[in-house]
Amino acid sequence: MVEQSSDYELLQRTARGDTRAYRELIGRHLVRGVKVAERMLGNRQDAEDVMQETCLKIWKEASRWKPQAKFSTWLYRVVLNACIDRKRLVVPAMTNEMDDILDPKPVAEDEMIERQRSASVRQALQRLPDRQRAAVVLSYYEEMSNQDSADLMDIGLGAFQQLLFRAKQNLKENLVEEEEHDNAKTGS
Amino acid sequence: MITPKQDRDIDFSDMDMLASYRVEDMPPQEREALVDEIVAAASLVPQQPRMTSFFKMHSMTAAPVAALVVVAVLGYSIGFGLTRQTAFSRNASAQQVSSTEAEYFNQMVFGSKSWKEVCL
Secondary structure, eight states: OOOOOOHHHHHHHHHTTOHHHHHHHHHHHHHHHHHHHHHHHSSHHHHHHHHHHHHHHHHHHGGGOOTTSOHHHHHHHHHHHHHHHHHHHSOOOOOTHHHHHHOOSOOOHHHHHHHHHHHHHHHHHHTSOHHHHHHHIIIIISOOOHHHHHHHTTSOHHHHHHHHHHHHHHHHHHHHHHHHHHHHHHHO | OOOHHHHOSSOOTTOGGGGGOOOOOOOHHHHHHHHHHHHHHHHTSOOOOHHHHHHHHTHHHHHHHHHHHHHHHHHHHHHHHHHHHHHHHHHHHHHHHHHHHHHHHHHHHHTTSOHHHHHO
């Protein structure tokens, strides 16, 4: 049986310019990183761009890494910050809600409703302030504990719980609004 | 054992709509293609050298060393200056003392007249 190298070992080899170790390291975290970024940004293309930037940062700064925190914690922190920076700089792109509607393939009614609900949640989530959205993504979608999420966001546990509470309140309001909006569309 | 789910004091159960927001999994070919792209891009980017990072990471060590060097140089300069000044003052005082002693001697031996007037 081949023993799997730890993230730290791979990072040390990456710091010495070992591209095979680098490939293995980013391959491990890519899918989850892209998912987190997609939920933060609302679309896959920007999420992949953010993940690419993050991975290049790992390559460049590998020798500076100090094992004070888990590598994955640091990585997802960089991803979240890159998403927040990107949100500030880029004008929100049209989400693929239009793609869903203009999809030429015929879809069953149930699936259509499911897609519409998914799009509504995505819109409601995107309307949250950045840090509140990050709290929901980590806590609900990534199923991380409050303590791990707080560590990742570099805030205290109490501050994270407050952030999550406000996020939940706002998200509830946004979801109700989105539902009303959808009902109005389907009713017309 | 406390699971991450149980650890969360705020649950989302009354927002069951959230689960409908699905993010599609990345197909393996797409994932491989993205990894290839990233590795290719990385091979064109230089890595941060270890020495640079050493100084940046240990700036807390470099600062006191620099401060010590400055203090040492200042200390040496001031010390050297004082020594020179002290030596100069000592010579000046010695000269002054010797000159006073000579005058006193002349006064005692030759009175108000200078030794030149007495001898010549």
